Amino acid sequence: LALVDKNIMGYIASLHELATTERRFYSKLSDIKSQILRPLLSLENLGTTTTVQLLQEVASRFSKLCYLIGQHGASLSSFLHGVKEARSLVILKHSSLFLDSYTEYCTSITNFLVMGGFQLLAKPAIDFLNKNQELLQDLSEVNDENTQLMEILNTLFFLPIRRLHNYAKVLLKLATCFEVASPEYQKLQDSSSCYECLALHLGRKRKEAEYTLGFWKTFPGKMTDSLRKPERRLLCESSNRALSLQHAGRFSVNWFILFNDALVHAQFSTHHVFPLATLWAEPLSEEAGGVNGLKITTPEEQFTLISSTPQEKTKWLRAISQAVDQALRGMSDLPPYGSGSSVQRQEPPISRSAKYTFYKDPRLKDATYDGRWLSGKPHGRGVLKWPDGKMYSGMFRNGLEDGYGEYRIPNKAMNKEDHYVGHWKEGKMCGQGVYSYASGEVFEGCFQDNMRHGHGLLRSGKLTSSSPSMFIGQWVMDKKAGYGVFDDITRGEKYMGMWQDDVCQGNGVVVTQFGLYYEGNFHLNKMMGNGVLLSEDDTIYEGEFSDDWTLSGKDNSGLIEQVGKCSLLPYFLKVCKALVLFLL
Incomplete structure (x- = not known):
């Protein structure tokens, strides 16, 4: 041991002091648990469900702490009969376990x-309580009978929180022995x-809880029911008119309350x-017309x-900034274990x-966004979910889907x-993308303003389905x-040509697997105007096609000279109808 010779006895004495006080402390906790907590939990009509659950949580954390202290007391007895190396002290070696247990208990009791x-x-x-008043005073060490x-x-x-001071005091005594x-x-x-x-x-946390409780006692009842939460703490409020809303009505009442969340x-x-996680506060300059203003x-x-006043402005800005920072960190203002300095x-x-x-927002009403923000707007990677099941996952810019x-x-x-x-661009599908429809169709290509726009490929169905096609x-x-x-x-049929408003319009070519070939003009998905029709037996018709299926021209045999005077006319009408059915 690196002990100073004259402090060996002091070291041993401090260890015995720690062991003795720890056993007494465990005995007191055991009495509180068996004689106070358990009887309280067995009572009927303890209040609301929330109150009962919170009391049960207090009892659970108290029992955990009691067990830890009991185990520690037993380990100290063994320690005193061993080598007595300081670094082997449980309270030193497993300090995080003790610190966490006390913190958890304090959180439950303040809630x-x-x-x-x-x-x-x-x-x-x-x-x-009346029947056990003397026991309560004895266990709590309260001597004032009027309490x-x-x-x-x-x-x-x-009471258990006070034990932390004793640990600090004894550890400091042990330190001075080296x-x-x-x-x-x-x-x-x-x-x-x-x-x-x-x-x-934890002492500050108790004061915050008492301050918050006092506030709820004076706050309007209906709002208390909706705003009061076990973990919510009051930081400051503007009932003293130190803070007001700019451009508020003459007779309006605006009360601002800053909680920890x-x-x-x-x-x-x-x-x-x-x-607070999605709140930004910044001071306004006098040039911007913001005398003592906070945006x-x-x-x-x-x-x-x-x-x-300027002082009130500074106070509120600091309070809001610190509260936002703490809410984002998701932790208390307790310094990290092992560091004595403040955060x-x-x-x-x-x-x-x-x-x-x-x-x-009408477009986003009831939707939940989880991701990156910049000055009040989704910006960066995030996930946006609507109640009806719609979901966007990707990049945002200035509040809109972008990227x-x-x-x-x-x-x-x-x-x-x-x-x-x-x-995406500015909240709409824009650029290259793949859209798979519930119907089974798949479009791969360019989009603009949520619409297919530019070059693209549309596949309908699959090769095993009844109507696979591709455009x-x-x-x-x-x-x-x-x-x-x-x-x-x-069907083994293909159209190659011009389109307008989703229909064949202009010059185009139709080819079928049966050897039919048509090249010419189309109007509203119909062959209309000049065109050339070639059948599977190499019969060629060249001329005018009209909407009523009449033909005007001649074939390669020279037999068709005018409409209605050709034995091949029914055949060509049949061909034309087959092609039109394909186009439709």
């Missing part, structure tokens, strides 16, 4: 306090700081909650708060990751979904337009 748990226990537990029973019970449940330059001294010193730091931190704007009997930006609203406060990032459900992304749209009638994978060519505003090729694979 119970915030929800008015002690007040709700008053009525169902009054008889039990109310609920206050005694409150003190009793917070040379300052020794690793044992440094380890004991650091651990002592950790326990003391946590004790102070949200900024609430209350007006008479209504209120709105702005989650608040949220995904769907933007407003300016005016403080009464360095910083401005919350303009770009961040957060989850938000829209309530106002590469994947979009799914359920089709309830077919029990399938449409699926698009490709590029490759130009599209304008979601319709075939310009040059394109339509191939009916099942």
Whole structure:
């Protein structure tokens, strides 16, 4: 051991002090558990379901802490009969287990306090508490006989937290028994700081809970029911008129309440909650007309708060910034274990990751976005889900789908979904992409403003289905337009030519698997105008085609000289009808 000779006895004495006080502490916790907690849990009509659940959680965390202390006391007895190396102390070696257990217990008891748990226990537990008042005072170490029973019970449940100060004190005593330059001294010193730091931190958490409870007692009843949550803590509020809404009506009432997870704007009997994870606050300069002004930006609203003085402006800006930063970190303001220094406060990032459900925007109403944000708007990679099952996953820019992304749209009638994978611009499909329809069709090509536009390939069905076909060519505003090729694979027929408004229009060629060939003009999917028709037996007809199936021209045998005077006319009519059926 790196002990100074004269401090060996001090080291042993400090170890015995720790072991003795730990056994006493365990005995007290066991008494509280068996004589107070268990009887309380067995009472009927303890209050709301939430209250009962919170009390059960307190009891569970208390039991866990009690077990840990009991095990620690037993380990200290063994330790005193062994080598007694400081680094082997359980409280040192497994400090994170102790720190976490005390933190979890404090969280459960402060949540119970915030929800008015002690007040709700008053009525169902009054008889039990009156009968055991002397026991309560003895266990809680409250000597004032005028102290109310609920206050005694409150003190009793917070009693375990005080043990952290004792750990810090004993560890510091042990540290002084070693040379300052020794690793044992440094380890004991650091651990002592950790326990003391946590004790102070949990003390602040208790005060925050008591401050929040006092606020709920004065807050309007209906809003309390909707806003009150076990983990929610009050940071500051504007009832002293230190903060007001810019351009508010003369007789309007605007009350701003900053919690650890949200900024609430209350007006008479209504209120709105702005989650801190998606809230941005920045000071307004005097040049911008913002004397003592704070600009608040949220995904769907933007407003300016005016403080009464520059000092109030600084106070609110700091409070909001710190609360937002802490909400984004998802942790308390407790320094990391092993560090005695306080957390360095910083401005919350303009770009961040957060989850938000829209309530106002018509296009996004009730949709939930989870991803990257920039100054109040989705920006970067994220996932957007609608209640009806629609989902977009990909890149965003300035609040809109922009870049590469994947979009799914359920089709309830077919029990399938449409699926698009490709590029977006300003919230719409734009650029190269692949759209798979619930019907089985697949389009690969260019999009613009959510429509097929440009060159693309549309496949309908599969080779094993009844009507597989393929179109490759130009599209304008979601319709075939310009040059394109339509191939009916099942029937073995192909059209190559011009299109307009989704129909064959202009010059084109039709070829069938039976050897029929037509080249000429088309109008509204029909052969109309000049054209050449070639049959499988090399018979050629060249002339005018009309809408009423009449032909005007001659064939290669010279037999057709005028309409209606040719034995081949029925044959050509049959051919024409077959081609038109293909086009339709």
